[in-house]
Amino acid sequence: xxxxxxxxxxxxxxxxxxxxxxxxxxxxxxxxxxxxxxxxxxxxxxxxxxxxxxxxxxxxxxxxxxxxxxxxxxxxxxxxxxxxxxxxxxxxxxxxxxxxxxxxxxxxxxxxxxxxxxxxxxxxxxxxx
Amino acid sequence: xxxxxxxxxxxxxxxxxxxxxxxxxxxxxxxxxxxxxxxxxxxxxxxxxxxxxxxxxxxxxxxxxxxxxxxxxxxxxxxxxxxxxxxxxxxxxxxxxxxxxxxxxxxxxxxxxxxxxxxxxxxxxxxxxxxxxxxxxxxxxxxxxxxxxxxxxxxxxxxxxxxxxxxxxxxxxxxxxxxxxxxxxxxxxxxxxxxxxxxxxxxxxxxxxxx
Numbered sequence: 081x082x083x084x085x086x087x088x089x090x091x092x093x094x095x096x097x098x099x100x101x102x103x104x105x106x107x108x109x110x111x112x113x114x115x116x117x118x119x120x121x122x123x124x125x126x127x128x129x130x131x132x133x134x135x136x137x138x139x140x141x142x143x144x145x146x147x148x149x150x151x152x153x154x155x156x157x158x159x160x161x162x163x164x165x166x167x168x169x170x171x172x173x174x175x176x177x178x179x180x181x182x183x184x185x186x187x188x189x190x191x192x193x194x195x196x197x198x199x200x201x202x203x204x205x206x207x208x209x
Numbered sequence: 210x211x212x213x214x215x216x217x218x219x220x221x222x223x224x225x226x227x228x229x230x231x232x233x234x235x236x237x238x239x240x241x242x243x244x245x246x247x248x249x250x251x252x253x254x255x256x257x258x259x260x261x262x263x264x265x266x267x268x269x270x271x272x273x274x275x276x277x278x279x280x281x282x283x284x285x286x287x288x289x290x291x292x293x294x295x296x297x298x299x300x301x302x303x304x305x306x307x308x309x310x311x312x313x314x315x316x317x318x319x320x321x322x323x324x325x326x327x328x329x330x331x332x333x334x335x336x337x338x339x340x341x342x343x344x345x346x347x348x349x350x351x352x353x354x355x356x357x358x359x360x361x362x363x364x365x366x367x368x369x370x371x372x373x374x375x376x377x378x379x380x381x382x383x384x385x386x387x388x389x390x391x392x393x394x395x396x397x398x399x400x401x402x403x404x405x406x407x408x409x410x411x412x413x414x415x416x417x418x419x420x
Contacts, residue, residue, distance in 0.1 A: 119295035121262070125255060128291050128299065151385060152297035155336065159291055159300035 084190040084199045085112035085138035087146045088183050089131055089153045091124045093117035099147070099180050106184055107191040114138035126153045131160035135172060143171035143196030145203065147183040171196060177203035224416050226275040226282055232415035234268040236407045237261055247400040251387040255296050256400040263294035263302070279317070283310030297385065298401060301337055301346065308332035319360075326354050343383035344394065346401035349373040353409050363413030367406075374398060374406040 086103060090096035096117035103113055114137035119125025131146075138144055146161075148154045157174045164172065173196060175182055182203040189202040237244075237260050245257030267274070267289050274282045287307030291299050312325030330350045334340055341351045352373040356366045375398065382394035385401075 119255070119259070121295070123255065124253070125259070125295045127295055155297045155300045158336070159303070163288075163291070 085140040085144040088115040090117040103187045110191040112138040126156040175203040230271040232411040234264040236411040237264040250397045263290045266293040278315045304336040339384040344380040349402040349405040363417040367410040370406040370409040374402045377402045
């Protein structure tokens with residue numbers, strides 16, 4: 081698929097999956113979408129390996145925008161991007177935006193064929209600068 | 210200069226990595242409940258369990274790590290921590306070891322250790338978008354690095370680490386989950402800082418014990 085992919089990373093698998101449901105309701109199958117949540121041991125948290133897997137699943141040559149909830153989700157996502165490395169890393173951006181609104185807005189933008197830069201900018205508009 | 214001390218003039222090539230790994234995993238396991246209690250006070254309460262999971266995972270592969278040259282071993286340990294600790298501590302402690310591995314030589318002298326440790330602290334600061342004074346692990350790492358630069362003994366360095374962890378108590382958290390509490394974060398020790406102090410004491414006592 082040529083549209084930008086969206087990855088949702090929450091501490092809670094329920095939040096991540098629910099957010100993904102809301103994205104799907106808006107854009108159907110028009111954007112590659114993946115989510116992950118939880119520490120991999122049944123508890124709340126985020127997990128680098130799971131994030132790398134979600135990025136693979138939502139991978140698009142147009143790039144991937146990641147929406148995160150709290151700090152650890154951001155730190156772990158940035159770590160995952162670094163571990164994936166080039167040539168893909170520069171096409172993966174962790175957005176500074178509220179996770180639910182950001183994911184829905186970014187995916188809607190992506191579904192129209194927008195570039196990664198445009199998708200990320202749309203998500204960032206939701207955050208007070 | 211006897212091998213295996215932190216003496217400023219010597220090398221540290223006689224340090225047995227397996228013993229070091231075991232010592233760090235032991236101290237984290239012994240203090241896991243305390244770390245969790247610290248994190249419950251002003252964080253999300255998973256620090257002790259997460260650190261224990263990570264260091265036990267490192268211990269489980271200690272043999273393989275110890276067979277590698279020191280730089281490769283530290284990088285592999287860092288990667289293992291990133292993959293197993295979970296939570297924000299995973300990438301932060303993982304980055305510390307990965308960056309240390311990047312900067313250290315196979316048989317480090319004191320100058321090399323000073324430089325590599327300094328770079329590793331910078332990498333942790335970049336990863337956490339944080340700096341000294343924000344009630345984080347950096348508030349223990351930095352004084353420990355200063356103590357190493359000053360050529361202090363292992364016992365002195367361990368005391369510096371403990372004192373630095375204690376000094377996070379009156380600080381107000383400006384990074385991490387504790388920062389959500391604002392002034393209410395004052396009066397509690399930073400769990401990440403406490404973990405660093407535990408690791409530092411385990412490492413220096415282990416190194417000097419091997420001397």
